[in-house]
Structures are given as C-alpha cells and as structure tokens.
Amino acid sequence: MVRPWRLAPRSPRLSLLDHLLRGAAALLGLAPARLIQTLIGESPRNQRGESLDDHLHLLLKMERMVAGPALPTLTQRRQKMRKGIALIDGSPTPIGGLVETVLGGNLPARVYRPSDCSSRPWMLYLHGGGWATGDLDSHDRICRRICAESDLLVIALDYRLSPETPFPGAIHDVRRAWIDAADLAARLGAERAWACVGGDSAGGNLAAVLCHQHRDLALEEPKPVLQLLVYPAMDFNCADASHREFAEGYLLTKDSIDTYKAMYAPPDDTDPDASPVLHPNLRNLPHTIVITAGFDPLRDEGERYARLAAAAGTSVVHLAEPGLVHGFLQMDAVLPAADAAVQRMLGALRQGLNAHRP
Numbered sequence: 010m011v012r013p014w015r016l017a018p019r020s021p022r023l024s025l026l027d028h029l030l031r032g033a034a035a036l037l038g039l040a041p042a043r044l045i046q047t048l049i050g051e052s053p054r055n056q057r058g059e060s061l062d063d064h065l066h067l068l069l070k071m072e073r074m075v076a077g078p079a080l081p082t083l084t085q086r087r088q089k090m091r092k093g094i095a096l097i098d099g100s101p102t103p104i105g106g107l108v109e110t111v112l113g114g115n116l117p118a119r120v121y122r123p124s125d126c127s128s129r130p131w132m133l134y135l136h137g138g139g140w141a142t143g144d145l146d147s148h149d150r151i152c153r154r155i156c157a158e159s160d161l162l163v164i165a166l167d168y169r170l171s172p173e174t175p176f177p178g179a180i181h182d183v184r185r186a187w188i189d190a191a192d193l194a195a196r197l198g199a200e201r202a203w204a205c206v207g208g209d210s211a212g213g214n215l216a217a218v219l220c221h222q223h224r225d226l227a228l229e230e231p232k233p234v235l236q237l238l239v240y241p242a243m244d245f246n247c248a249d250a251s252h253r254e255f256a257e258g259y260l261l262t263k264d265s266i267d268t269y270k271a272m273y274a275p276p277d278d279t280d281p282d283a284s285p286v287l288h289p290n291l292r293n294l295p296h297t298i299v300i301t302a303g304f305d306p307l308r309d310e311g312e313r314y315a316r317l318a319a320a321a322g323t324s325v326v327h328l329a330e331p332g333l334v335h336g337f338l339q340m341d342a343v344l345p346a347a348d349a350a351v352q353r354m355l356g357a358l359r360q361g362l363n364a365h366r367p
Contacts, residue, residue, distance in 0.1 A: 037064055037067060037068060037343045037344065038064055038343055038344060038345045040064065040067065042063040042064070045063045045064065045066065045067050046063060048067075049066065049067060049070055052065075052066040052332075053066070055254060055255075055303055055304055055331075056250075056254055057303070057331070059303045059331035059332060060331075060332060061303075061304055061332055061334075062332035062333060062344065062346040064343075064344050064345065064346065065332065065333060065334060065337075065340070065344055065346065065347075068097075068340070068343070068344065069258070069259070069260070069334075072093075072260070083141065083142075083172070083272070086141070086142050086265075086268075087141075087142045090138060090142045090143060090147060091144075091146065091147060093339075094147050094339050097339065097340055097342060097343045098150060098339070098342060099150070099341070099342025099343070100342075101149070101150065101153055102150070102153040102154050102156075102157045102158075103157065104121050104122060104123065104124075104153055104156050104157050105122045105123045105124040105125070105126070105156075106121075106122040107119065107120070107121060107122070108120045108122070110193060112164075112166060112185070112186040112189040112190055112193070113182055113185030113186040113189055114185065116166060116167060116168060116169070116182055116185070116186055117145065117167040118145075118164055118165060118166050118167065118186070118190070119145045119149070119152070119164075119165045119167075120162070120163070120164050120165075120193065120197070121152050121153060121155075121156035121162065121163040121164075121165070122156070122162055122197060123156055123157065123160050123161065123162060125198075126162050126197050126198035126199050127198045128198070128199075128200050129160060129161050129162055129198070129199050129200065129203070130161040130162070130199065130200060130203035130204070130205060130234075130362045130366075131161055131162040131163070131164065131190070131191075131194035131199040131200075131203065131204060131205070132155065132161055132162070132163050132164070132204075132205045132206065132207050132237070133164050133166060133183075133186065133187060133190045133204075133205075133206045133207075134148070134152050134155065134163050134164065134165045134166070134206075134207050134208060134212070135165075135166055135168065135183060135206070135207070135208030135211075135212030135213075135215045135216055136148040136165065136166075136167075136208065136209070136211075136212050137208065137209040137210030137211050137212045137213070137239075137240075137336075138170075138210065138211060138212075139210070139211050139242075139265065139266075139268075139269030139272070139273070140170060140171045140176075140179055140211045140214075140269060140272065140273040141170050141171045141172065141268075141269050141272045141273065142170070143170075143211075143212075144167055145165050145167050147339075148165060148209075148338075148339075149165075150339070150341075150342070151209075151338045151339070151341075151351070152165045154341070154351060154355065155207070155355065155358070158352075158355045159355050159358050159359050159362070160359075161199070161205075161362065162194055162197060162199045164190045164193065164194065166182070166183065166186050166190070168182040168183060168186070168215070169182055171269075171272040171273045171274065172272040172273075172274070175272065175273055175274040176273050176274055176275040176276075176282075176283060177275075177282055179211075179215055179273075180215060180218055180219075180222075180282060183215050183216075183218075183219050184219065184222065184228065187206075187219065187223075187228070188229050191204055191230075191231050200367075201231055202230070202231045202234075202367040203234065203362070203366055203367055204231040204232070204233055204234060205233055205234055205235035205236065205237065205295070205362065206219055206220065206233045206235075206236050206237070207236065207237030207238070207239070207358075208237070208238065208239070208241070209239035209240060209241070209338055210239070210240055210241065210242055210307070210335065210336075211242055211269070211273075212239075212241075213237075213238035213239055213240065213241025213242065213243075213311075214241055214242040214243060214283075214285060216236050216237070216238060216241070217236060217238055217241060217243065217285040217314070218281075218282050218285055219233070219236075220233050220236050220294050220295055221281065221282075221285060221288055221294070222282075224293055224294065225290075231367075232295070233295045234295050234296065234362075234365045234366070234367055235295050235296045235297075235298070235358075235361050235362060235365055236294070236295050236296070236297050236298070237298045237300075237354075237358060238297065238298065238299045238300070238311065238314070239300040239338060239354065240300060240301055240302050240305050240307050240308070240311060240335050240336075240337075241285075241299070241307065241310075241311050241314070242307055242310070243284060243285050243286040243307070243310040243311060243313070243314045244278075244284045244286045244287065244310040244313070245270060245275060245278035245279075245280075245283045245284045246278050246279070246284065247266060247270070247306075249308075249309035249310050249313070250309055251305065251306050251307070251308040251309040251310075252266070252306045252307075252309075254306075255304055255305060255306045255308075255334075256306065259304045259305070259306075259334045259335065260334050260335055260336055261305065261306055261307070261334070261335035261336065262306075263306070266306060285314065286310055286313050286314040286317065290321070291314075291317050291318040291320075291321040291323055292321040292322050292323060293322075293323070294318060294323040295323075295365070296323075296324040296325075296326075296361050296364070296365045297315070297318055297323055297324065297325045297326070298325075298326045298327075298328070298354070298357050298358060298361055299311055299312075299314060299315040299325065299326070299327045299328070300327075300328050300330065300350070300354055301315075301327070301328075301329050301330065302330050302331075302333040302334055302335055302337060303329065303330060303331035303332055303333060304332075304333065304334045304335075305333075305334055305335040306335065307335060312327065312329070315327040324365075326357050326361065328350075328353055328354060328357060330346075330350045330353075332346055333346060333347060333350060337350060337351075338351065
C-alpha cells in the first residue's frame with residue numbers, strides 16, 4: 010500500500026517559551042565566535058586538544074537552562090527528543106515526492122523520492138534514539154537532505170522500539186523490511202541492486218548488523234553495496250575512554266546510555282549483534298562510511314570499528330568531526346559546523362555510491 014503523505018511531519022505542541030527558544034536557536038549561527046567567548050567563556054577542549062565548536066558550546070548552555078528532570082520516564086524521554094528537535098528544526102528541504110507505506114508486514118515507512126528516481130541508488134535509513142526513542146518525524150529533515158543532495162531514494166523505517174520490543178526485535182524488523190524496501194525501490198524506478206543502508210547512533214548499530222548478517226547468513230539479494238554509520242553505537246561494553254570523558258555535559262550522557270542499554274537488553278554484551286565492533290570477521294563488508302564526533306561518548310568505538318574494518322580489507326572512509334557532539338545531524342539548521350559536517354557526509358556518500366555501483 011502506497012499513498013500520498015502529509016506535507017509535513019507531526020510537530021509537538023510548543024509553548025510560548027518554546028517558540029521564543031526556537032527563535033533564539035534560529036539566530037544562533039549568526040553570533041560571532043568572539044562574542045560567544047566573551048559571554049560564556051572559551052569552549053572546552055577534549056583530551057586530544059580539540060575544541061568544542063563555539064556555537065555548539067552556546068547551544069549546550071541554552072539546553073542546560075531548560076533541561077527537564079534528570080531521570081525522566083520513557084514517555085518523557087520520547088517527548089523530550091521530539092521537542093528538542095522541533096526547537097532547532099529548520100525549513101524542510103524540497104524533494105521530488107513523499108509517500109508512506111508499510112514494510113515487513115506492519116512496519117510504517119516513509120519514502121523520500123528525488124525528482125527522477127530512474128536508475129538511481131536507494132537507501133534504507135534507520136533512525137537513532139537508543140532503540141527506545143525516535144521515529145520517522147524525528148529524522149525527517151536528514152532523510153530529506155540525503156535524498157535531495159545525494160540524489161537517491163530514501164526509505165526510512167519505523168522499526169519497533171524497546172522496551173516494548175527488546176533485542177533482537179529491531180534487528181528482525183530491519184531484516185524483514187530489507188527485501189520489501191528493495192522491491193518498493195525498484196517499483197518506484199530505482200536500481201534494485203544499487204542498495205545501501207544507513208543510520209545514526211542505534212540506527213547505525215542496526216545498519217552494521219544488517220550488513221554482517223547479510224554476508225554471514227547469505228540473505229536474499231540485494232546485498233548492500235554501502236553502509237553509512239553516523240556516530241554508531243558499536244560496543245555494549247561501553248569501556249572506551251570516550252565514555253568516561255564525556256559521561257556528562259554533552260547531550261548523550263552515561264545515564265541515558267545505561268537506560269537505553271537496559272531497555273534494549275541484549276543478554277550478552279559481547280554478542281556481535283549487539284556489539285558489531287566485536288564481530289570476529291570484518292572482511293568483505295560493503296563500502297563503509299563512519300562518522301564520529303569529537304565530544305561523543307560513542308566516538309572511540311566508532312573509530313575502532315572503522316580502523317578494524319579497514320585493517321580487515323573492507324573499503325572504509327572515516328570522517329571525524331572533532332568539534333561536535335552526538336546528535337549533530339539534527340543541528341544542521343542552527344549550527345554552521347553541523348551543516349558543514351552533513352555536507353561532508355553527503356559528499357562521501359555520493360562518492361561512495363558512484364564508486365560502488367553494482
């Protein structure tokens with residue numbers, strides 16, 4: 010079933026204060042860095058000597074001023090994510106068309122069509138949010154940009170969330186949806202075999218697991234030719250130095266990671282389906298693009314995956330964004346540094362797709 014979709018995603022209800030904050034966020038990128046440093050001091054540096062982006066430093070200060078309870082309920086976490094994105098969201102990027110459908114039996118999906126789908130690549134996009142938050146609306150903006158600026162058809166999947174559906178439910182959803190997505194892409198004119206999968210955070214984890222399982226289990230064609238992993242969650246042991254260094258103060262906190270980990274609840278942290286970086290075989294994977302952020306607890310495990318996969322012979326491009334934090338994909342409308350990072354990501358995506366056409 011495919012039918013026309015609404016013109017815009019659902020937005021949470023915003024208060025007068027929220028609208029004032031949204032207006033302030035829209036002007037954030039216009040503030041001179043020297044003025045920001047005068048108002049709130051120089052931006053912190055990480056242990057590598059890299060400096061947090063000045064505009065992001067100010068945005069984090071604003072976020073702390075309006076932060077909710079330290080330990081919100083799951084409902085509050087989901088609402089907070091939606092509202093936080095709404096406060097910094099910009100005008101939607103024009104695309105050729107937008108439709109909704111259902112994949113894998115009953116999983117909602119949103120399809121972003123370029124102006125011409127004919128013989129174009131396509132991507133199954135898996136949103137982030139700790140396997141417990143996020144949805145089609147939370148990642149609408151980045152899916153539009155991927156579609157418009159990389160000229161490919163994007164199919165965003167609304168996989169089931171935990172704790173209602175814990176590990177490995179989301180993995181099963183992605184596997185079920187993959188073939189349906191390929192068939193749909195072909196019906197809409199895209200090249201079925203020119204297939205890729207992408208995701209951020211928890212979605213990056215699911216994308217990597219799909220690629221591992223497609224290789225190991227000889228799943229039905231098409232096989233992904235590229236995986237895009239944006240600040241992916243790759244090791245449930247959470248033992249890397251970046252987890253300790255950025256445990257507080259940079260949006261994704263140790264408390265949130267522990268909470269999401271408990272909700273997703275893999276029985277064994279060393280299971281490669283939970284911790285893809287621990288897979289014993291990182292050879293013969295699709296062309297891999299890994300994006301990491303310098304002030305992200307997940308930075309080191311993403312870098313480790315890129316390093317180990319490249320050492321195993323997989324084609325890897327690693328883009329490090331030293332001044333940014335986890336979640337910067339949603340900040341591109343208000344932070345020039347985040348917008349520039351997204352542009353670099355999309356450039357690497359275009360190059361990778363052109364170089365790995367089946």
